[in-house]
Amino acid sequence: MFLYYAPNACSLVVHIALEEAAATYELIRVDFANKGQRAPEFLAKNPLGRVPVLETEHGLLTEVPAILTYISLAYPDAKLGTFDPYMAARLASFQAFLSSTVHVTFAHYFRPERWADDECARKAISLKAVNTYAQNFRMIEEHWFVGPWVMGDHFTTADPYLYLMARWLSRIGLSVSSFPRIEQHLRQMSARPSVIRTLKQEELEQ
Numbered sequence: 001m002f003l004y005y006a007p008n009a010c011s012l013v014v015h016i017a018l019e020e021a022a023a024t025y026e027l028i029r030v031d032f033a034n035k036g037q038r039a040p041e042f043l044a045k046n047p048l049g050r051v052p053v054l055e056t057e058h059g060l061l062t063e064v065p066a067i068l069t070y071i072s073l074a075y076p077d078a079k080l081g082t083f084d085p086y087m088a089a090r091l092a093s094f095q096a097f098l099s100s101t102v103h104v105t106f107a108h109y110f111r112p113e114r115w116a117d118d119e120c121a122r123k124a125i126s127l128k129a130v131n132t133y134a135q136n137f138r139m140i141e142e143h144w145f146v147g148p149w150v151m152g153d154h155f156t157t158a159d160p161y162l163y164l165m166a167r168w169l170s171r172i173g174l175s176v177s178s179f180p181r182i183e184q185h186l187r188q189m190s191a192r193p194s195v196i197r198t199l200k201q202e203e204l205e206q
């Protein structure tokens with residue numbers, strides 16, 4: 001199995017999940033600085049030109065929530081998902097929120113050119129994204145997060161997903177200290193061996 005990734009990108013979520021699952025895989029770094037995501041060889045893997053891509057024995061997978069579902073089903077011993085129908089749907093619901101809303105808000109900040117051609121409009125989109133990202137986190141802190149893990153006592157794939165989005169708070173000029181429960185979660189995650197190994201492999205600081 002191969003994971004196509006870029007350091008500190010959303011592929012980090014999949015990378016941590018693979019470590020949690022004790023999966024056997026190889027990392028293939030996509031060089032964003034040299035537009036490696038637009039290279040024909042990579043576009044053949046994902047025509048959107050985005051990481052993560054997980055190359056499995058069955059075929060290629062893209063989109064973080066789908067890849068997380070694959071890992072939790074392919075490695076049941078790691079217990080990263082749940083077979084309880086309601087909890088499985090809650091997990092899917094939270095991961096859909098992170099993917100479709102929180103991640104997209106972050107993209108508004110860093111990649112406003114996807115939504116507007118005009119330079120002033122792009123600046124306005126980036127500026128607005130900071131407040132919206134903070135609102136998203138307020139909602140996670142008050143509505144979604146159960147504790148001590150996202151879903152309660154059981155660690156799931158939602159935990160690395162939230163961890164990455166929380167790491168991005170500082171990149172957008174926000175502080176995790178405004179969200180005490182998420183700050184505590186970030187601390188717990190930072191202490192997990194899977195996270196320590198992943199950060200080391202991606203040459204990232206805690």
Ligand SMILES: N[C@@H](CCC(=O)N[C@@H](CS)C(=O)NCC(=O)O)C(=O)O
Nearest residue numbers: 009010037049050051052063064099
């Ligand atoms: N919805 C996709 C988003 C993937 C995505 O936006 N990946 C970013 C990194 S976090 C990327 O590869 N960006 C490269 C680019 O936009 O050129 C998912 O959940 O996998």
